[in-house]
Amino acid sequence: MTLSGNQKRKMKSAARLYAVQALFQMEYSHQTVESVMAEFEEHRFGASYDEGDMQEGDAALFALLMENAVNYQAAIDQMTDRALVAKWPLGRIDPTLRALFRAAGAEITQSETPPKVVITEFVDIARAFHPDGKEASFVNAVLDHMAREARPEAF
Template sequence: MTSTDAPKPGKNKTQARSAARLYAVQALFQMEHSDQSFDKVIAEFENHRFGAIYEEGELAEGDSKLFRKLLKDAVNHQAKIDQMTDRALVAKWPIARIDPTLRALFRAAGAEFVESDTPVKVVINEYVDIARAFFPEGKEPSFVNAVLDHMAREAKPEAF
């Protein structure tokens, strides 16, 4: 491998953090729909999904620490995050009425807004990319961008 082929510093860490966010959305969705416990879902993801190889290709190895923190914070602050999300949504569409994948996404992103020092723009961009992965043909990524912008302004007004 030549120096031009070497991975860029931080690239793998960035990919691992992006994978952890995606896995957190999937895990929150799974927890809501299967009534699986926090510990059981974490064990399943860390043992069977991180770095797994599927027909579509290899999934990135996730940042286990970030994944665990996002799940813990989303669960522990769910009421606050859901209230922030509700305030960002139109009155006739409370969080309980939106797509469950989007609900999981808003909870994971909300956990980062509430409990991390990750820059707001990074959080929004990461979760809009996740929305694009789940809804490649839809308007959901734009919707996610607008809702997350509103949530960020409430959670981190100093960033604006």
């Protein structure tokens, strides 16, 4: 079965969301990346999607985001800190947004995905977690700063 472009985009969007959730879970429960990835692959990627309650994700993108977010966490966190306003360190940020910045930072720094696509995708995820809109604007500004630092040639 061949997937349409729209189906592929939805699967990539789901993988990004799952990466944010998995990184949050790692921080909250102190689980290893391997155990969280295995759990997500079994329960998210291996689940039945007939009922339409959950979007199948792109397992390869999920694995890439997870591995790179963990392997490059220190560099991504430092880049995030530089993008945050003074006196507002990463440790004070909502843990969901911290996970989002790590997943987005992994994709910005370790993939060929255009930064504007990454920013749009992760701003949409921020809106899903924080529908009031404040956080979406904040996420947009931080990710724009991170992308311009990491890949200035893309702007």
